[in-house]
Amino acid sequence: MEKDNYILIEKYLNGELNEEEVKDFKSRLKEDATFSEEYTLQKSMNIFLEKDRNQPELESKLQSIGKDFFVEEKNEEEDKVIPINRNKNRNRWLMGLIATVAIAAILVMFNPFQSQDLYQQYASHQPISLTEKSTGNNTATKAETAFNQKDYAVAFENLTIYFQENPQDPKVQLALGISALEIGKTEEAISIFEVIDWGNSALKNYGTWYLALSYLKKKDFEKAKIYLNQVPESEKVLFEKAQSLLKDLK
């Protein structure tokens, strides 16, 4: 008897009953408390097995998203929650950006690197500078040197550590994402760029641009185009690169 119920419930959950049988099944659930309990448990067992497969991945995803939204602020005011960096550092950022934009412009104009691979052609990364912030920090120096020498594997290793200590610094985040992308950890890179793209930091549009590059590298051109079209005109250098890449993709 119980075994028959088991099979019946399994069939219902798998959508293998016809309309008439489903009707009977549902009215039995209402009338027969024992049967209904059995059904609930069996359903929960299925839920358990599905969770068992997928929950670890979901948890690590939530963990990494949570990091960006629950940021402990120094000298914070009571009850004020700022999920992602705002403009505190904007001025310094702007100075840095002007410099990096200039370098980027030079790279774009005189890029000697002509490859058939569009990704290679467009993936020119600006050097980073971390040490001004924390002089004497060994990890930062190592990360910076490696990154600027295009030794992305070493950069990735050190940036991962440095990022844990400076989770609020979008510049570090961006560099980490680029390193991940360069050493073939594309999915990881995408999730990092997504956070930047989603946030409000001064590097927001770089997040968008690098998402496009990530999908370009994955040869998912449709997705790449979506992000390319999201690069705003106000971000001049990136916008021009994006437009040019869009043309190349046509």
Place this chain on the structure above:
Amino acid sequence: MNAHEDHQYLIALRKGDNLLLKELYSKFSPQVVSWVKKNNGSMSDAKDIFQEALIALYNKACDPDFVLSYPIGGLIFQICKNKWIDQIRKKTKESEVRILEKERYNSEQPTASAIEQIEEEEIRQNNLNAAFEKLSELCQKLLRAVSEGISSKDIAVQLAMNDVNTVYRRKNACVERWKNLYHS
């Protein structure tokens, strides 16, 4: 019951959709943070509570019968509150808990029944988990393989069983044992 548009967040939890998950955080975490902090919690408490609440919701996201028929924000907030109350109950004076306790159940709320369902499912999942861990390794492997949708034929090969019928019989035995452990 018709699904509210926020039901998409449940689907996002089930599918691990990054974009929508981030939206959940950006929309609903500030309220939780400010409430937890007001009640002697830290930012990191809020973060943990919020994630636990999402996992509790995820349980129900896997339930084909569960339909979200109202906005998800109130639901998340209430689950977080209940979780935080449970936590401080463990370490704080009774008087403080009593004040907070008022915030727990409010039967007027349309979400009350959903919260009850979510909390019941969470308990059931914990007990199922404890029972599952007591199963033999072979049973665990077998049940996982069936749930993954691997064919009985392939399972027979993988787990060195004679034939499809053995797989079937063993599986039923494992399910029975799991249920018994759950009830015991």
